[in-house]
Amino acid sequence: MRKAFLIAVPYLWLLLLFLVPFLIVLKISLSDIALAIPPYTPTLDVSAGWQGIREFFAALDFENYVFLTTDDLYWKAYLSSLQIAGVSTLITLAVGYPIAYAMARAAPEWRPTLLMLVILPFWTSFLIRVYSWMGILSSEGVLNQLLMGLGLISEPLQILSTNIAVYIGIVYTYLPFMILPIYAALEKMDESLLEAAEDLGCSRLSAFWLVTVPLSKSGIIAGCFLVFIPAIGEFVIPSLLGGSNTLMIGKVLWEEFFSNRDWPVASAVAIILLLILIVPIVLFQRNEQKAREAEG
Amino acid sequence: MSQTVFAPWNDPDETPLIRFKGVTKRFGGFTAIDDLTLDIYAREFFALLGPSGCGKTTLMRMLAGFENATEGTIELSGQNIAPIPPNKRAVNMMFQSYALFPHLSVWENIAFGLKRESTDKEAISARVEEMLRLTRLTKFAKRKPHQISGGQRQRVALARSLAKAPKLLLLDEPLGALDKKLREETQFELMDIQEKTGTTFVIVTHDQEEAMTVASRVAVMDEGRLVQVDTPDVIYEAPNSVYVADFIGDVNIIEGHATPEGERARIDWAEGQPPIWGTPRGAAGTGSGAGKVAFAIRPEKVAIAKEKPEGRRNLLEGQVIDIAYLGNSSTYHVKIADGRIFKAQTANTRRLVNRDITWEDRVWLSFTETAGVILEG
Numbered sequence: 313m314r315k316a317f318l319i320a321v322p323y324l325w326l327l328l329l330f331l332v333p334f335l336i337v338l339k340i341s342l343s344d345i346a347l348a349i350p351p352y353t354p355t356l357d358v359s360a361g362w363q364g365i366r367e368f369f370a371a372l373d374f375e376n377y378v379f380l381t382t383d384d385l386y387w388k389a390y391l392s393s394l395q396i397a398g399v400s401t402l403i404t405l406a407v408g409y410p411i412a413y414a415m416a417r418a419a420p421e422w423r424p425t426l427l428m429l430v431i432l433p434f435w436t437s438f439l440i441r442v443y444s445w446m447g448i449l450s451s452e453g454v455l456n457q458l459l460m461g462l463g464l465i466s467e468p469l470q471i472l473s474t475n476i477a478v479y480i481g482i483v484y485t486y487l488p489f490m491i492l493p494i495y496a497a498l499e500k501m502d503e504s505l506l507e508a509a510e511d512l513g514c515s516r517l518s519a520f521w522l523v524t525v526p527l528s529k530s531g532i533i534a535g536c537f538l539v540f541i542p543a544i545g546e547f548v549i550p551s552l553l554g555g556s557n558t559l560m561i562g563k564v565l566w567e568e569f570f571s572n573r574d575w576p577v578a579s580a581v582a583i584i585l586l587l588i589l590i591v592p593i594v595l596f597q598r599n600e601q602k603a604r605e606a607e608g
Numbered sequence: 609m610s611q612t613v614f615a616p617w618n619d620p621d622e623t624p625l626i627r628f629k630g631v632t633k634r635f636g637g638f639t640a641i642d643d644l645t646l647d648i649y650a651r652e653f654f655a656l657l658g659p660s661g662c663g664k665t666t667l668m669r670m671l672a673g674f675e676n677a678t679e680g681t682i683e684l685s686g687q688n689i690a691p692i693p694p695n696k697r698a699v700n701m702m703f704q705s706y707a708l709f710p711h712l713s714v715w716e717n718i719a720f721g722l723k724r725e726s727t728d729k730e731a732i733s734a735r736v737e738e739m740l741r742l743t744r745l746t747k748f749a750k751r752k753p754h755q756i757s758g759g760q761r762q763r764v765a766l767a768r769s770l771a772k773a774p775k776l777l778l779l780d781e782p783l784g785a786l787d788k789k790l791r792e793e794t795q796f797e798l799m800d801i802q803e804k805t806g807t808t809f810v811i812v813t814h815d816q817e818e819a820m821t822v823a824s825r826v827a828v829m830d831e832g833r834l835v836q837v838d839t840p841d842v843i844y845e846a847p848n849s850v851y852v853a854d855f856i857g858d859v860n861i862i863e864g865h866a867t868p869e870g871e872r873a874r875i876d877w878a879e880g881q882p883p884i885w886g887t888p889r890g891a892a893g894t895g896s897g898a899g900k901v902a903f904a905i906r907p908e909k910v911a912i913a914k915e916k917p918e919g920r921r922n923l924l925e926g927q928v929i930d931i932a933y934l935g936n937s938s939t940y941h942v943k944i945a946d947g948r949i950f951k952a953q954t955a956n957t958r959r960l961v962n963r964d965i966t967w968e969d970r971v972w973l974s975f976t977e978t979a980g981v982i983l984e985g
């Protein structure tokens with residue numbers, strides 16, 4: 313009984329926080345827009361009994377999904393989101409790996425402090441940090457003033473309101489998610505493996521490629537997914553740092569909901585986004601499983 | 609078998625393969641290797657013996673290139689090796705911790721070093737298969753290190769270090785995790801490889817029997833210093849100090865005062881007891897046979913009898929207090945006059961029931977005047 317209860321708790325949680333909202337959104341995506349509160353139809357009328365339920369289901373259709381294929385805005389936004397998320401992930405990896413490597417190689421008494429420094433930004437609000445990037449990147453911002461002060465440029469660079477600012481924002485925000493799993497993998501690595509590799513004829517560099525990288529592979533993959541998955545649906549960063557031509561599905565979704573008040577189409581956009589995300593999420597889970605098995 | 613004795617260390621014309629010249633290694637304030645000078649010759653099977661923490665692994669790591677000497681130089685084939693990185697040395701090391709690559713299969717682990725110097729897939733494959741056969745790992749070739757037993761892992765590490773057939777092979781406790789039978793077989797394999805390839809082996813072992821079996825010379829270390837470097841039989845028969853005598857094999861040690869008398873030395877060791885007669889070692893430097901000394905004698909050189917033997921000068925009377933049955937031999941623990949325990953070992957040529965000496969018996973221990981060694985006390 314107790315055991316059944318313990319197992320039931322996470323499932324109940326999942327049901328309440330994921331499945332129920334998902335079903336609601338799915339239902340809205342199959343509805344039609346209406347000038348009402350809530351702004352869609354049909355709504356379930358239980359008082360009408362069996363007849364009411366039949367009518368309710370009869371009114372649901374895939375119209376909104378069909379609509380998404382007719383306007384190329386949507387699939388372009390999906391593609392552009394995937395591209396921005398993908399490129400950001402690669403940049404984050406390129407920046408994060410050396411940091412994680414240096415942390416894992418640092419003297420053991422320094423490591424907790426370094427870890428602390430990586431996590432520290434989470435202690436301030438995410439919004440404040442994004443706003444401060446606006447202050448840094450704008451034409452009168454800190455960066456431009458510095459570069460002009462140094463005489464490197466004569467005109468301020470237009471960084472804010474471009475995709476570059478979006479990349480900077482995403483890389484900055486998600487860097488800890490890349491560093492932590494890679495650091496965890498590297499820290500576990502036995503130093504004598506590198507000695508063994510060198511002993512068997514590897515140079516330092518080839519020992520890195522043949523031993524260090526494969527042994528941190530699960531950390532790399534985990535880090536990439538942890539950045540890629542949330543970056544696809546990112547809304548705040550492209551709206552605040554990106555320009556009018558920055559196309560990301562999170563922004564489209566927001567506009568459908570709040571500017572157009574078209575909840576059914578917005579819901580359809582959200583459902584498709586979820587379907588797209590399932591692929592990397594499943595791959596991520598599989599990687600975690602494999603890493604656990606390799607350790608066991 | 610060739611009849612010439614392999615003893616390059618006695619040949620002044622021979623140049624050593626490895627020369628340690630006054631090598632000291634410090635870790636911070638701790639001296640792990642202390643002013644060590646040692647020559648190791650090509651084709652030797654050189655065994656390092658010593659208690660845990662005496663610096664055996666450190667010595668090997670300096671040869672492999674993972675540590676640099678704080679002072680002194682190490683030469684390999686007459687060349688100072690300090691500036692040569694590990695991957696450029698014709699030296700392979702088997703790590704005490706094995707250091708197997710966890711992401712690679714047994715096969716790939718063994719092939720790792722071969723792939724670095726050659727791209728000939730067939731040659732590599734043939735060599736790996738040969739190593740797998742040698743270490744009896746063929747069945748496990750596809751497994752990852754975490755899927756095999758400790759002894760199998762040790763064999764993978766051994767196979768990996770052997771694969772490249774280096775000029776110098778460093779084995780840090782290569783056989784410790786193997787059962788006795790497999791260990792003996794592998795010892796013979798190693799000697800065989802050595803005979804065939806002419807590789808020089810430096811091997812660390814905690815098993816003195818192993819050192820005795822395989823080694824051309826044995827070095828006994830203590831706290832970063834070499835105490836004695838000699839052939840196994842000299843180490844065993846003529847240890848140069850109480851430390852070595854005690855470290856290698858079983859030994860009875862009696863402290864006393866020696867007085868030379870002609871060819872022999874007379875050792876008075878306890879009030880009212882007959883003296884022990886020994887033979888001073890002239891050439892070896894220690895054990896001059898005068899003053900305060902320690903007399904060391906191996907238990908198997910002590911005869912035990914119920915009747916007082918005739919014509920023996922070294923005679924001790926005592927009582928059997930314990931018998932350790934070791935299968936092929938038995939060790940009798942005999943309490944002698946001053947309460948000291950003296951050990952005597954006899955081969956068990958007769959079945960247990962036919963032996964006449966048992967607990968509580970009064971017995972006589974005897975040994976010849978040349979059976980023991982006189983060491984500086």
Ligand SMILES: Nc1ncnc2c1ncn2[C@@H]1O[C@H](COP(=O)(O)OP(=O)(O)OP(=O)(O)O)[C@@H](O)[C@H]1O
Nearest residue numbers: 635638640658659660661662663664665666667704
């Ligand atoms: N990197 C290091 N830093 C500090 N001290 C070290 C280091 N490596 C070894 N030592 C010390 O040097 C001494 C010799 O170590 P070494 O590993 O050579 O011992 P060993 O003879 O191989 O012992 P064992 O038989 O237990 O393997 C030890 O006291 C050890 O604590």
Ligand SMILES: [Mg+2]
Nearest residue numbers: 664665704780
């Ligand atoms: Mg060691």
